[in-house]
Amino acid sequence: MSKAPQDIIIKPVITEKSSYDAALGKYTFQVAKTATKTDVRKAVEQLFDVKVVSVNTVNYDGKKKRQRYVEGTTASFKKAVVTIDTEAKDVSYLGKGGKAAKSDKKYKTAIEEFGIGQ
Secondary structure, eight states, rough: OOOOOHHHHHOOOOOOHHHHTTTTTTEEEEEEEEOOHHHHHHHHHHHHBBBBEEEEEEEEEOOOEEEEEEEEEOEEEEEEEEEEOOOOOOEEEEEEOEEEEEEOOOOSSSOGGGGSSO
């Protein structure tokens, strides 16, 4: 049973660091706690039509907070930093009979829907 890509990627994380990294091809998302790196890769490729190079994930525990006499914790979450392929060069390889063949890349080199102006 696999989840839909919309269930894996919850929302983009927009901070100063993530805005700077977006110009370099690294996008930060808050993802489902049960999502694996493979799930995140497939979800980003399906939703944004880009080629994912690598995925790094971090689990954050909730912080302890206190309001007067009542103690509680904030929600824990999982964050993923996704690096996409930003070079749209054609790929050449050897085909049958040793002939050189080219394949053009049919995906985008940036995520415009991320929420920041680039």
